[in-house]
Amino acid sequence: MEKQLKIDFQKLLETSNFSKKNVEIKRKNFENFIEKGFPNRREENWKFSDLNQIISKNIKNLSFYNDLSKPNKIDQSIFIDGLEHNKLVFVNGRIEKIEFDYEEKNKMEILDDLVLEKSNNSNNSLLFLNNAFVSKYFKLIVKKNYSLKKPLAIYNITNKDLVSKSINLKIDILLEENSSLKLIDFSNDKSITNFININYNFDLQKNSILKNYKIDNNSNSNVKYSFSNINQDSNSVSEIFLLSSGSEFIKNEINCNLNGEYASAFVNGVYILGETKHHEIKTNINHLVEKTKSYQLIKGVLEDTSKAVYQGKIFVDSKAQKTDGYQLSKAILLNDNTEFDAKPELEIYADDVKCSHGSASGSLNEDSIFYLMSRGLNYQEAKKLLINGFLLDVVEKITDSEIKNLIKNIMSLKQ
Amino acid sequence: MREKQIDKLKDYKYGFTTDIENIRAPKGLNKEVIEFISKAKKEPKWMLEWRMKAFERLKNLKEPNWQKPKYPKIDYQDIYYYSAPKSASEKPKNIDELDPKLLETYKKLGIPLQEQQRLNGIAVDAVFDSVSVATTFKDKLNEVGVIFCSISEAIQKHPELVKKYLGSVIPLTDHYFATLNSAVFTDGSFVYIPPGVKCPMELSTYFRINASQTGQFERTLIIADKESYVSYLEGCTAPMRDENQLHAANVELVALDNAEIKYSTVQNWYPGDENGKGGIYNFVTKRGLCKGTNSKISWTQVETGSAITWKYPSCILQGDNSIGEFYSIAITNNHQKADTGTKMIHLGKNTKSKIISKGISAGFSDMTYRGLVDISSKAKNSRNYTQCDSLLMGNKCGAHTVPYIKNKNPESNIAHEATTSKISEEQLHYCQQRGLNPEEAVGLIVNGFCKEVLQQLPMEFAVEAQKLVGISLEGSVG
Numbered sequence: 001m002e003k004q005l006k007i008d009f010q011k012l013l014e015t016s017n018f019s020k021k022n023v024e025i026k027r028k029n030f031e032n033f034i035e036k037g038f039p040n041r042r043e044e045n046w047k048f049s050d051l052n053q054i055i056s057k058n059i060k061n062l063s064f065y066n067d068l069s070k071p072n073k074i075d076q077s078i079f080i081d082g083l084e085h086n087k088l089v090f091v092n093g094r095i096e097k098i099e100f101d102y103e104e105k106n107k108m109e110i111l112d113d114l115v116l117e118k119s120n121n122s123n124n125s126l127l128f129l130n131n132a133f134v135s136k137y138f139k140l141i142v143k144k145n146y147s148l149k150k151p152l153a154i155y156n157i158t159n160k161d162l163v164s165k166s167i168n169l170k171i172d173i174l175l176e177e178n179s180s181l182k183l184i185d186f187s188n189d190k191s192i193t194n195f196i197n198i199n200y201n202f203d204l205q206k207n208s209i210l211k212n213y214k215i216d217n218n219s220n221s222n223v224k225y226s227f228s229n230i231n232q233d234s235n236s237v238s239e240i241f242l243l244s245s246g247s248e249f250i251k252n253e254i255n256c257n258l259n260g261e262y263a264s265a266f267v268n269g270v271y272i273l274g275e276t277k278h279h280e281i282k283t284n285i286n287h288l289v290e291k292t293k294s295y296q297l298i299k300g301v302l303e304d305t306s307k308a309v310y311q312g313k314i315f316v317d318s319k320a321q322k323t324d325g326y327q328l329s330k331a332i333l334l335n336d337n338t339e340f341d342a343k344p345e346l347e348i349y350a351d352d353v354k355c356s357h358g359s360a361s362g363s364l365n366e367d368s369i370f371y372l373m374s375r376g377l378n379y380q381e382a383k384k385l386l387i388n389g390f391l392l393d394v395v396e397k398i399t400d401s402e403i404k405n406l407i408k409n410i411m412s413l414k415q
Numbered sequence: 416m417r418e419k420q421i422d423k424l425k426d427y428k429y430g431f432t433t434d435i436e437n438i439r440a441p442k443g444l445n446k447e448v449i450e451f452i453s454k455a456k457k458e459p460k461w462m463l464e465w466r467m468k469a470f471e472r473l474k475n476l477k478e479p480n481w482q483k484p485k486y487p488k489i490d491y492q493d494i495y496y497y498s499a500p501k502s503a504s505e506k507p508k509n510i511d512e513l514d515p516k517l518l519e520t521y522k523k524l525g526i527p528l529q530e531q532q533r534l535n536g537i538a539v540d541a542v543f544d545s546v547s548v549a550t551t552f553k554d555k556l557n558e559v560g561v562i563f564c565s566i567s568e569a570i571q572k573h574p575e576l577v578k579k580y581l582g583s584v585i586p587l588t589d590h591y592f593a594t595l596n597s598a599v600f601t602d603g604s605f606v607y608i609p610p611g612v613k614c615p616m617e618l619s620t621y622f623r624i625n626a627s628q629t630g631q632f633e634r635t636l637i638i639a640d641k642e643s644y645v646s647y648l649e650g651c652t653a654p655m656r657d658e659n660q661l662h663a664a665n666v667e668l669v670a671l672d673n674a675e676i677k678y679s680t681v682q683n684w685y686p687g688d689e690n691g692k693g694g695i696y697n698f699v700t701k702r703g704l705c706k707g708t709n710s711k712i713s714w715t716q717v718e719t720g721s722a723i724t725w726k727y728p729s730c731i732l733q734g735d736n737s738i739g740e741f742y743s744i745a746i747t748n749n750h751q752k753a754d755t756g757t758k759m760i761h762l763g764k765n766t767k768s769k770i771i772s773k774g775i776s777a778g779f780s781d782m783t784y785r786g787l788v789d790i791s792s793k794a795k796n797s798r799n800y801t802q803c804d805s806l807l808m809g810n811k812c813g814a815h816t817v818p819y820i821k822n823k824n825p826e827s828n829i830a831h832e833a834t835t836s837k838i839s840e841e842q843l844h845y846c847q848q849r850g851l852n853p854e855e856a857v858g859l860i861v862n863g864f865c866k867e868v869l870q871q872l873p874m875e876f877a878v879e880a881q882k883l884v885g886i887s888l889e890g891s892v893g
Binding site for chain 1: 481792805807808809810811812813814815816817818819820821822823824825826827828829830831832833834835836837
């Protein structure tokens with residue numbers, strides 16, 4: 001694989017016109033990745049999901065260079081129906097459409113040729129890979145006091161032309177004071193066995209609000225990694241909802257730094273898994289100053305031989321008194337060969353805090369099924385009703401009613 | 416200078432050393448030292464081979480490094496692996512023949528052997544450094560057929576039992592410290608309870624590290640045969656030391672059909688001074704195997720000492736309907752660090768486990784609960800309940816919870832809960848209003864917080880443990 005990496009990296013440098021400084025930083029990142037490689041189970045963070053193994057099992061002859069010179073056709077039919085929204089469309093990793101029809105143009109800014117910053121002190125080899133191979137580095141700025149009128153959907157579409165490739169995307173989003181953004185990440189994959197690596201950086205200034213809904217619903221054979229880093233200033237709010245269902249493997253990692261007083265973070269997630277799918281949600285909520293709040297609720301339903309992993313960590317700095325942190329993960333296992341692994345972690349250095357976590361997993365409650373059947377439902381209906389109720393609990397946490405309904409439709413949860 | 420030393424002694428009640436000349440193996444870890452140990456213990460050939468196998472394996476192993484408390488690198492060539500009080504080379508036949516200095520040490524520790532023999536009805540297998548010097552109450556135990564002796568004696572007298580069970584729970588190849596122990600273990604206790612016997616008394620061992628720079632490598636093996644019951648107590652105190660001392664013991668428990676083992680520990684080793692200098696490294700491997708159906712193993716621990724505590728008493732629930740329990744109080748003060756918890760590995764059907772962990776941190780200390788609950792796909796209808804609560808005193812300390820939960824069986828249920836909090840002002844105020852000083856108030860509240868675990872200890876221990884909880888937190892308030 002190392003040989004392939006070197007060839008592909010050279011190809012990327014030859015076909016793109018990066019600045020000298022950019023090339024230098026990319027090369028550094030590339031070397032770092034070569035040294036570390038894909039993470040494996042020996043790393044604590046990847047204990048339950050050995051990416052190295054997953055990639056070698058699912059993807060044959062993975063290559064890293066992606067020819068982005070030719071435009072791709074956009075399949076209009078996959079756009080979200082019945083919801084007015086702005087669009088950013090990526091097809092096979094190439095930006096094909098930027099459309100902000102509903103917004104005031106001078107209140108927003110989109111940059112697409114950002115140069116990587118030098119300091120990358122993280123130890124995450126996939127971020128090294130991303131930095132090395134990303135061809136365009138985007139940045140979206142929402143100006144002071146502006147709230148987007150309609151949600152923004154970032155479509156990440158892959159089609160049949162893409163086989164055994166790796167896609168790297170990097171997007172920064174800056175919400176200035178008092179601004180707000182509703183962001184829907186929507187992926188639709190018809191491609192086969194690719195590795196998709198997405199890196200978001202959110203900066204939330206004072207009083208800004210971010211709502212991010214990540215929808216991965218179409219069954220596909222891709223392996224994905226999504227890393228979101230969120231920095232929050234005082235009074236800012238972030239709300240993240242994950243629907244984790246479609247890809248063969250996906251790890252959603254969220255690192256949230258609560259840097260200002262009264263900042264709050266909400267992470268809610270749902271797994272609906274079948275076949276051999278293996279999904280992971282990993283969160284790191286860092287309470288760094290006083291009076292911050294975080295809330296996490298993750299639920300999953302597992303069938304066939306699927307596996308779900310939840311690693312959630314709440315970190316409370318010694319300065320962060322009056323922290324309120326909560327975390328709950330639950331899973332229903334429907335088959336003999338399913339597996340749910342959880343590592344809900346607390347790391348606390350301040351004494352005046354309220355932190356708790358809980359985790360439970362097991363089967364459907366037979367008594368409840370019996371109750372419903374005795375009232376005339378058949379077994380399947382009873383089971384469905386209970387599962388829907390179980391998952392609806394999380395979906396109801398979504399604060400935007402339009403998008404809540406959209407997600408209910410996608411999950412075919414009716415009330 | 417002198418005054419300072421006396422002050423130090425005052426802080427740590429059990430901080431004193433007895434000067435008895437030691438027989439030592441030369442420093443370092445090599446083939447010769449292992450041969451020396453084996454020879455000194457008059458071990459048969461198969462035992463030496465077993466040790467050598469572990470030593471060979473050790474060469475390929477690396478020290479684990481995932482734990483939270485980091486410690487300075489240990490130079491394994493700079494440790495004495497064997498030291499025995501000189502008077503033990505010819506073992507005394509009964510207690511009266513013991514070196515009076517030894518007896519004096521025990522007296523200071525509060526376990527006068529003779530008295531204990533007469534009053535408490537507890538058989539004590541006291542370990543002074545690395546050799547068992549006295550085993551009491553043998554006659555009474557002999558009557559019912561219970562074997563309670565040092566492991567070296569067991570190797571000579573009951574080789575068939577030792578061969579069968581030694582290493583059956585903690586294999587030679589387990590991990591660095593366990594393998595190190597297998598290669599160089601010096602002494603420890605051996606207990607065998609024959610079928611159908613309920614051990615008539617609580618068995619107890621007092622460990623004590625004495626010689627400077629001697630890592631203690633204890634090996635304990637307890638076997639409860641069919642339908643038997645035993646309760647085993649382990650307590651530790653150690654003299655004041657400035658350099659860090661390594662302690663890597665292995666404890667193996669085996670419970671056969673319908674048998675029950677209750678293992679209680681009160682650990683109060685020297686934790687280092689207020690600045691975090693010195694103190695014991697307690698890296699212990701404790702594991703119990705519920706081999707038979709309906710068997711039960713219960714671990715109870717009160718951890719107040721050691722500079723670094725790093726241990727996970729575990730249960731492997733192999734037999735159907737077997738039960739594993741873990742009750743723990745861990746208290747860290749000053750610069751102490753603890754990374755402790757349990758592993759419950761469910762293999763058999765209808766297995767149950769329960770984990771209650773209470774962590775209290777004060778001063779500059781760090782306390783981590785780390786636990787694994789693993790329900791395999793064959794462990795149908797299994798249950799686990801975990802509760803871990805942490806109490807923080809001040810904002811210089813840390814309390815962490817790292818549970819690993821793995822469920823591969825749809826018919827099994829796992830529930831985990833954890834909370835972190837501090838002692839509320841109202842509670843303190845309420846107690847003080849009624850005439851308690853702040854320290855007493857904290858002691859009372861903490862004892863209430865720990866009650867669930869303290870209740871699990873045998874009577875004799877519970878009182879001692881309760882006192883220990885109070886002593887450990889002295890100076891942490893105000």
